[in-house]
Amino acid sequence: MIKGLYSAYTSMEAAWRYQEILADNIANATTVGFKREVAAAQALPSLVVAQQEPVPAPLPTRIQQVIGQVGTGQFLAEFQTDFSAGPWKQTGEELDLALEQGFFVVQSPTGERFYTRDGRFGRDATGHLVTSTGLFVLGADGQPITLPPGRVSVAEDGTIRAGDAVVGQLLVLDFAPGELERAGPSYFTAQGAGTPVVGGVHQGYLELSNAQLTEELTTLLAVHRAYQASQTVLATLDGTLERAAGELGRFGG
Amino acid sequence: MTTILAAAASGMYHQQLAIDTIANNVANVNTEGFKRVRPLAQGQPQTGELAQAKLGVALTTLDRIVAPGPVRTADNPLAFAILDDAFVPVRLPDGTTAYTRAALLRTDAAGNVVTPHGYLLDPPLVLPEGATGARVDARGIVTATGADGNEVEVGRITLARFPNPQGLLALGEGLFAPSANSGDAVLGAPGEDGFAAIAPGMAEGSNVDLAEELTNLLIAQRAYSATVRAFRVGDDMLAAATKLTA
Numbered sequence: 238m239i240k241g242l243y244s245a246y247t248s249m250e251a252a253w254r255y256q257e258i259l260a261d262n263i264a265n266a267t268t269v270g271f272k273r274e275v276a277a278a279q280a281l282p283s284l285v286v287a288q289q290e291p292v293p294a295p296l297p298t299r300i301q302q303v304i305g306q307v308g309t310g311q312f313l314a315e316f317q318t319d320f321s322a323g324p325w326k327q328t329g330e331e332l333d334l335a336l337e338q339g340f341f342v343v344q345s346p347t348g349e350r351f352y353t354r355d356g357r358f359g360r361d362a363t364g365h366l367v368t369s370t371g372l373f374v375l376g377a378d379g380q381p382i383t384l385p386p387g388r389v390s391v392a393e394d395g396t397i398r399a400g401d402a403v404v405g406q407l408l409v410l411d412f413a414p415g416e417l418e419r420a421g422p423s424y425f426t427a428q429g430a431g432t433p434v435v436g437g438v439h440q441g442y443l444e445l446s447n448a449q450l451t452e453e454l455t456t457l458l459a460v461h462r463a464y465q466a467s468q469t470v471l472a473t474l475d476g477t478l479e480r481a482a483g484e485l486g487r488f489g490g
Numbered sequence: 491m492t493t494i495l496a497a498a499a500s501g502m503y504h505q506q507l508a509i510d511t512i513a514n515n516v517a518n519v520n521t522e523g524f525k526r527v528r529p530l531a532q533g534q535p536q537t538g539e540l541a542q543a544k545l546g547v548a549l550t551t552l553d554r555i556v557a558p559g560p561v562r563t564a565d566n567p568l569a570f571a572i573l574d575d576a577f578v579p580v581r582l583p584d585g586t587t588a589y590t591r592a593a594l595l596r597t598d599a600a601g602n603v604v605t606p607h608g609y610l611l612d613p614p615l616v617l618p619e620g621a622t623g624a625r626v627d628a629r630g631i632v633t634a635t636g637a638d639g640n641e642v643e644v645g646r647i648t649l650a651r652f653p654n655p656q657g658l659l660a661l662g663e664g665l666f667a668p669s670a671n672s673g674d675a676v677l678g679a680p681g682e683d684g685f686a687a688i689a690p691g692m693a694e695g696s697n698v699d700l701a702e703e704l705t706n707l708l709i710a711q712r713a714y715s716a717t718v719r720a721f722r723v724g725d726d727m728l729a730a731a732t733k734l735t736a
Binding site for chain 1: 726
């Protein structure tokens with residue numbers, strides 16, 4: 238009976254954590270370069286229920302008689318980032334960049350490196366190529382890129398040119414999925430150094446979020462019902478326990 | 491416990507801001523020299539505990555898209571269209587300098603060359619007394635026709651450009667002010683110092699594309715509805731949790 242309470246509770250807890258992920262995905266359905274998270278629901282290992290008293294048997298070893306299995310509820314093993322590419326949008330803007338493969342490398346003023354597919358860049362007052370929060374976009378030499386005034390063109394291999402003069406080369410790194418860890422929406426940090434990628438840079442495009450509203454909302458509603466069902470189970474078990482505790486043992490009605 | 495609500499609320503907030511911005515773009519579809527604003531939901535790098543937090547949209551970036559608008563002919567001989575990313579400096583009544591793309595210049599009663607809203611240029615250009623007309627050429631040289639019918643050169647249009655024109659602050663009326671993000675104005679004359687020649691007798695229209703704005707409006711509305719749904723579900727789950735012992 239108490240075991241049932243616990244199963245219902247873990248199921249509610251799992252549903253709640255799943256909804257957090259889904260709400261985040263839905264909120265970021267229009268966020269540039271966002272990678273949705275998917276949660277893998279997984280049952281806790283079932284416990285073998287054995288009769289507590291050993292079976293009297295004419296055997297040298299006493300065997301516990303197995304009478305069945307009982308589930309202990311559900312938990313979420315982990316959340317995984319879905320690294321599939323989002324749809325691209327043509328913007329025609331000079332410093333909107335999209336990548337076929339890999340990640341842009343950006344660096345905070347304190348020297349921390351982050352990796353992102355969000356290619357909405359701009360210039361700061363001194364001409365550095367920066368993200369909208371002012372992080373430097375790094376070039377192939379590992380240093381921030383400085384752009385001259387006026388239009389620049391970005392070739393598919395990541396070379397940035399002002400007229401015919403080369404003013405920089407974008408650093409694009411690729412990682413194995415397991416090497417990356419989330420660091421805020423659409424940004425990642427990595428364990429390894431990554432492998433450089435050359436090519437696949439497109440100027441005038443942005444990669445949009447890979448979260449699809451239809452899919453996320455469908456899952457949201459399904460998980461909501463699962464949560465409600467578990468809550469009903471919990472309430473029912475609670476009622477049964479109350480009767481057991483309050484009514485069983487009462488004399489004479 | 492309330493992260494579902496927080497994430498959904500951040501999405502609602504962003505989509506609301508996006509819809510407001512789109513409405514302003516649509517309202518300015520016929521405003522000369524208007525530069526549309528693009529609302530963009532973006533993430534933000536986080537470290538520590540916040541790196542794994544599911545808090546929805548981190549920030550809304552409002553990019554002023556400085557792409558040129560369509561150019562049409564203007565009736566005014568002093569009007570011109572700027573063909574690169576430069577601006578015309580104007581002097582505000584409080585003595586500060588602002589910058590505009592709407593170069594539909596005309597003359598006021600005192601003979602000053604002014605913008606459509608009546609602001610003086612910076613440096614100001616004044617026609618000689620009794621001038622009957624004025625025109626501007628592709629190099630920005632303003633020539634007035636005097637009372638005697640002879641043409642007199644009055645001065646030259648000054649243009650300004652910025653290292654990062656997207657960082658300019660919008661003041662309304664098509665005017666912009668420099669900010670720490672835009673960098674300082676670099677002055678020059680049309681057709682020189684890397685500035686493109688201007689197109690006299692033309693005017694630059696708004697760069698708002700109505701079809702694109704309305705498409706974006708639909709997307710923002712649907713995304714808003716979805717986040718509202720997520721918010722309601724989160725609210726219902728919290729309500730169910732508080733009813734556990736009922």
